[in-house]
Structure formats: C-alpha cells, structure tokens
C-alpha cells in the first residue's frame with residue numbers, strides 16, 4: 344500500500360512541488376488543484392455541502408471576534424499588532440513561514456505575532472493556547488484571505504531548513520512506522536482505514552481549523568495529532584523540527600489561496 348515515491352534528496356523546492364502535483368494528478372485525476380484546499384471533502388459532495396452550510400454561519404465566529412479584539416486592542420505603549428507588520432498585517436500571512444537570515448531560523452506567523460508582543464513590552468502567548476494565540480491567529484490570518492501562498496526559499500541557509508523539513512516529511516516514525524508522506528503523498532485522496540486522506544497540497548492554506556466546529560487547531564497542533572496517531576511523541580509547537588516541517592509543507596502549497604479559519608470534521 345505504501346509504495347515509495349521516488350524523491351531525490353537533491354531536487355529543488357520547485358521540482359518537489361511538481362513531483363507532488365504530478366503524483367496527485369495521477370492518483371486523483373480530474374480534480375482542479377484549487378479544490379485540494381477542501382482536503383478529503385473534495386471527493387464527497389455530501390461533505391462539501393455540509394462544509395458550505397456550516398461556513399455560512401460558522402459556530403466559531405465568536406472565537407474569531409475575540410481574536411479581532413486582541414488584534415485591535417492597543418498595547419500599553421499605544422502601538423498595535425498592525426504596526427508590527429507590512430501593509431498593516433493585510434495580505435502577508437502567505438509569506439509565512441519565512442527564513443530569517445539574521446536569526447538563522449524559520450519564523451512562523453504565530454512566532455511573528457509573539458515577537459510583536461515582546462518588542463512592545465508585552466508577554467508572549469502560548470503557541471498552543473486556543474483562547475489567546477489560537478483566536479488571534481485565526482483572525483490575523485483571515486486578513487490575508489484570498490492571498491496566494493508565496494513561500495520563498497531564497498538562500499543556501501534557507502534551503503537547508505527546507506531540506507530538514509522535507510526529510511522529516513519522508514521519515515517513518517512511531518509504532519506504526521509511517522511517514523507524513525506515506526499517508527498524505529502516497530495515499531492523498533485515498534482511504535486509510537475508514538478515513539479519506541487529504542493531499543499534502545491544499546493542507547497548509549486554511550489554518551487554524553475548528554474541528555467539529557469548535558475545537559481550534561493551529562497547523563502545528565494538527566501535525567502533533569498526526570504524530571500521536573502513528574504512535575510517535577510529538578515535537579512541541581514552535582520547535583525547530585515543526586517549524587522546518589511547516590516551512591517545507593507550506594512551500595508545497597505555493598499558489599493556492601489562503602482562507603482562515605475553516606470547519607473540519
């Protein structure tokens with residue numbers, strides 16, 4: 344079932360993206376790539392109808408409103424989150440994660456929000472707290488809805504982080520000895536037990552998600568659940584391992600429109 348896809352360690356990010364795209368085009372033919380953003384729901388009319396009716400009146404709107412309040416409330420020094428970002432924070436989330444040449448590390452959007460807090464003398468938020476960072480991220484990412492993902496890997500040092508994320512994606516882990524790629528590349532768009540698996544491409548552009556309409560998951564929290572599902576001990580949110588993974592994963596989603604936040608089962 345888990346035939347290995349021929350991935351060359353040295354292929355460029357753009358070559359990788361093409362390999363993923365052609366794998367999905369072969370395994371789930373006839374589905375336009377923008378539909379991939381609906382994940383496994385793209386293969387079920389019923390699931391998509393249910394999704395659309397939930398998204399008409401999202402049960403999690405209150406959390407997003409709370410995020411808006413956090414985003415708009417000035418810090419003690421009078422500045423706001425909007426002052427920390429280009430374009431007041433509008434149409435920027437699709438550039439994250441980015442590689443920061445000075446810090447020599449991958450910076451996620453949530454880390455940038457925390458940096459903004461710290462630079463203004465405020466306490467950073469816990470990356471896995473749905474009430475604070477989760478709500479804030481859901482609102483602030485929504486300011487970039489419709490923007491196309493445009494992750495850059497623009498230097499040798501950045502490529503190294505990308506390559507680390509890529510090797511994580513293909514590494515078999517946990518009791519079940521499965522890699523992210525075993526499920527979401529090789530079997531993306533197919534069933535695994537009773538679950539229809541979403542393809543890698545389309546996954547990174549719509550987080551946070553509200554599972555069951557109420558439980559908020561950031562992208563890295565979702566990675567953690569998948570690691571647990573295969574019997575592996577998850578890395579922490581904000582760890583270098585997950586940041587590099589998110590960098591690689593997000594690059595593969597380049598060109599797809601952002602939409603935050605959405606319902607998931």
Ligand code: HEC
Pocket residue numbers: 381382383512521522523524525526527535538539540541542545546547552562565566569570572573588607
């Ligand atoms: C045993 C198979 C399996 C493995 C291995 C696995 N996942 Fe998943 N993953 C799932 C299932 C099942 C779901 C829920 C259905 C879906 O959306 O694909 C899911 C969902 C996701 C989602 C959410 C998709 C969405 O649109 O909401 C992301 C992101 C994700 N996985 C990333 C990863 C990453 C990164 C890894 C490696 C650390 C990984 N997964 C490993 C089975 C797996």
